[in-house]
Amino acid sequence: MEGLRRLPKVDALAGLLGEELPWVYRVEAARRTVERARSMLREGRPISGEALVAQAREEAALLARPGLRRVINASGVVLHTGLGRARWAKAAAEAAAEAGANHAALEIRLDSGGRGDRQEHVEQHLRALVGCEAAMVVNNCAAAMVLILAALARGREVLLSRGQMVEIGGSFRMPEVIEASGCVLREVGCTNKTRIADYERALHEGVAAILRCHPSNFAVIGYVEEADPRELRALADRRGVLLVDDMGSGCLADLSRLGLPRVETMRDVASWAHVAAASGDKLLGGPQAGLIFGSRACLEEIRRYPLARALRPDKGTLAALEATLRLYREGRELEIPTLKYLARGERELRRMASRLARRIGPAARTVPSTSEVGGGALPGVSLATWAVEVSTGDPQAAARSLRLGDPPVLARVQEGKVLLDPRTMEEDEVGIAAARVREVVAREGAHG
Ligand SMILES: *Cc1c(COP(=O)(O)O)cnc(C)c1O
Secondary structure (H helix, E strand, O other): OHHHHHOOOHHHHHOOOOOOOOHHHHHHHHHHHHHHHHHHHHOOOOOOHHHHHHHHHHHHHHHHOOOOOOOEEOOOEEEEHHHOEOOOOHHHHHHHHHHHHOOOOOOEOOOOOOEOOOOHHHHHHHHHHHOOOEEEEEOOHHHHHHHHHHHHHOOOEEEEEHHHOOEEOOOEEHHHHHHHOOOEEEEEOOOOEOOHHHHHHHOOOOEEEEEEEOOOOOOOOOOOEOOOHHHHHHHHHHHOOEEEEEEEOOOOOOHHHHOOOOOOOHHHHHHHOOEEEEEOOOOOOOOOOEEEEEOHHHHHHHHHOOHHHHOOOOHHHHHHHHHHHHHHHOOOHHHOHHHHHHHOOHHHHHHHHHHHHHHHOOOEEEEEEEEEEEOOOOOOOEEEEEEEEEOOOOHHHHHHHHHHOOOOEEOEEEOOEEEEOHHHOOHHHHHHHHHHHHHHHHHHHHOO
């Protein structure tokens, strides 16, 4: 076939794709484009030389930029799982960058020159903030639960209320986690009601622990009852078993002071559990991490268990977490984006939305809307906000264009409109997002 012979050589096409892009991406893009053109030709669909170069150039530019890119979150979901849950405080990002770009005092005592413990940097702050005897950090809360159960209860039974047999984020299902840790699940009570007497009846020789699991991503309404955790602790002590608490959220602040419903804090949980687990990147607002906190005896046993070594965090995570915890200790927690965004009041949101709408121009207007906490925290809580509604042709196509530009902007499409919620944006992102929206609206206009 004549057309196939006229397709450019991969190297020749790569040579036409702009000196500024690394050769490796130009060659890769040229190869993919030539392959695509070849199969199109076979189907009798020829492609012009100009279109070929344009396609290859666009593909090379896409390959050359990082996949894990910064995104402007205009979705109004504060803990957006797809965007990496909590946005780090500036101090946390700087601490991680500093630890990464340099050698760091991870496991060395600078006074004596002797061996230190990587967990100490964070443990001292957790002890002070939470009131626990001891604490440690692992990869995430799921890892923390597996480690706790394997170290303290493997080969024995774990009691769990039927109201707490939850699945969190796809593959984290409490019954399966218990099984994977080498423990035997013993179900207690009913979906809506589990009383202290149900636990009492289920306790026998083979039980190692009572597990409490926070229903992070759903709410049951109606006739609902769970045993009081302080009563559970008293029962556990009387019968010589452990009370283990999977709290999830890692809430350290009194949310009622931010105008939200108060939820159990790490301090609350530490007051009743022998040992507990929390996420670093939910309501705590730090990096992905699993925090294990509780009695010294439990933590010592967990640290000695071989799996602990397999789940230990790196210096970047520990630096970011230490910096985040220091903000709490210094009373600067509103510098943590998660808390700052949750605390934003109607007046501030309305002002930000107005500024965003003004910068976008006549296609935009402000509308009352709701933001979400997200990330499997505070289920059932919705947050009143002011958003900016943008009139466009095809809203899905406009939202896609917003995601594909530079920087990507993640908006919401609701009732056929593109909606941008300033709750999850920094002040200096308002102008950037507005420029991206103007660009998309103008392009749509140009297309008719
Ligand atoms: C979110 C959550 C987990 C999982 O936490 P990761 O840090 O994502 O591993 C486990 N348990 C509860 C109760 C949760 O809310």
